[in-house]
Amino acid sequence: MIDYYETKEHPITKKMVLEAYSKVKSNADSAGIDGQSLAEYSLNLKGNLYKLWNRMTSGSYFPSPVKEVKIPKSSGGTRSLGIPSVEDRIAQQVAKSYLEPMVENSFHPDSFGYRPGRNAHMALARTEMRCSNKYAWVVDLDIKGFFDNLNHDLLMKALQYYTKEKWILLYISRWLKAGIMREGILKERKIGTPQGGVISPLLANIFLHFAFDKWMEKYYPYIRFERYCDDIIVLAQSEKQALYIKDRIALRLKECKLELNESKTHIMYCRNEIHREKHEQVQFDFLGYTFRPRMCPTEKGIRLLFTACMSSKAKVSVLESIRQMNIKRLKVPIQELAKIINPKVRGWMNYYCKINKWTTTGLWWQLHLRIIRWIMKIRKMSKKEAIFFLKRIFKTNPLLFAHWQLQHP
Numbered sequence: 001m002i003d004y005y006e007t008k009e010h011p012i013t014k015k016m017v018l019e020a021y022s023k024v025k026s027n028a029d030s031a032g033i034d035g036q037s038l039a040e041y042s043l044n045l046k047g048n049l050y051k052l053w054n055r056m057t058s059g060s061y062f063p064s065p066v067k068e069v070k071i072p073k074s075s076g077g078t079r080s081l082g083i084p085s086v087e088d089r090i091a092q093q094v095a096k097s098y099l100e101p102m103v104e105n106s107f108h109p110d111s112f113g114y115r116p117g118r119n120a121h122m123a124l125a126r127t128e129m130r131c132s133n134k135y136a137w138v139v140d141l142d143i144k145g146f147f148d149n150l151n152h153d154l155l156m157k158a159l160q161y162y163t164k165e166k167w168i169l170l171y172i173s174r175w176l177k178a179g180i181m182r183e184g185i186l187k188e189r190k191i192g193t194p195q196g197g198v199i200s201p202l203l204a205n206i207f208l209h210f211a212f213d214k215w216m217e218k219y220y221p222y223i224r225f226e227r228y229c230d231d232i233i234v235l236a237q238s239e240k241q242a243l244y245i246k247d248r249i250a251l252r253l254k255e256c257k258l259e260l261n262e263s264k265t266h267i268m269y270c271r272n273e274i275h276r277e278k279h280e281q282v283q284f285d286f287l288g289y290t291f292r293p294r295m296c297p298t299e300k301g302i303r304l305l306f307t308a309c310m311s312s313k314a315k316v317s318v319l320e321s322i323r324q325m326n327i328k329r330l331k332v333p334i335q336e337l338a339k340i341i342n343p344k345v346r347g348w349m350n351y352y353c354k355i356n357k358w359t360t361t362g363l364w365w366q367l368h369l370r371i372i373r374w375i376m377k378i379r380k381m382s383k384k385e386a387i388f389f390l391k392r393i394f395k396t397n398p399l400l401f402a403h404w405q406l407q408h409p
Contacts, residue, residue: 020093032085065179082194092198108213113229114201135235142264151257309359364407
């Protein structure tokens with residue numbers, strides 16, 4: 001009989017490890033430095049989980065270096081992700097599941113990123129509401145290389161506020177210090193935590209809770225903000241207040257061993273009805289959406305409001321993903337084509353069509369064109385014939401392609 005609650009020196013049960021594996025499995029990711037996938041790890045699941053539990057409970061668990069992967073940024077350039085091994089992801093999930101309930105209730109109500117029951121759409125809705133009503137000025141903050149420059153000593157001090165549990169502090173310290181494999185060369189890490197780790201978003205929230213949220217709440221409780229991990233929007237009632245709080249935040253970040261990226265931090269006017277002739281109308285991006293003036297229906301009639309829609313950068317990113325699908329080269333029946341395309345399209349629709357979905361119609365027309373070209377190639381049809389063929393498919397099966405809910409052929 002397996003004792004799922006058996007422990008050794010550290011109070012980690014086999015049940016905790018098994019539940020952590022289940023969560024990691026539901027969020028499958030690429031292999032780490034050892035090249036082992038989740039499928040390969042599962043071939044000897046019982047033995048692998050027992051070995052991990054045995055090492056974690058005895059204090060002999062040491063993480064492997066993380067594998068660096070470069071991914072393109074919507075603003076240009078690349079972002080570095082650190083991919084831990086499968087075993088390290090499971091171990092991090094054990095710690096996260098233990099630590100998260102301790103810290104969650106203390107977090108600020110205007111912090112939305114990577115928290116249970118909260119999401120980006122909530123942050124966007126609150127930003128839209130505040131911009132359209134009380135707050136005329138926005139400070140769009142950019143922290144320079146936040147994940148790369150996060151101070152280990154300050155983070156461990158923040159963790160000790162919540163827990164004195166030795167195994168939590170021990171293993172988080174080891175994860176922070178684990179090296180990173182960059183272009184075949186192992187690099188030591190004295191600052192920062194790699195994006196891509198299971199526990200990294202929670203650690204980021206803990207750090208910024210003390211470095212930013214609690215500080216704002218204590219010294220500037222009358223100034224509102226929305227934070228999604230390290231993406232932060234601060235709202236002010238005047239230009240003078242916006243300039244002042246920006247300078248104060250810059251000083252606070254320096255105290256916490258971080259730096260404000262001045263070239264990417266902007267102050268913008270976002271009031272639409274009062275004194276709008278005195279200020280150039282501007283826009284800003286937040287979480288893949290662009291906030292800008294729009295004529296919107298309200299209870300008092302059509303008014304100019306500062307609202308959100310899918311950003312141009314996000315559209316470029318989605319179009320690039322559509323191009324990378326190479327739809328024209330797929331030699332499959334149209335039903336199989338839909339199965340290939342739909343999962344990604346549903347993801348885009350669920351995120352970008354939540355607010356002002358009609359601003360995304362151009363994307364779906366581009367997808368139509370690629371499907372039409374696919375039909376022309378596969379069925380040897382002219383463009384006109386392919387269009388009529390797709391319309392007949394729509395009449396018989398209007399739910400075949402996910403985007404047909406918004407833009408039918």
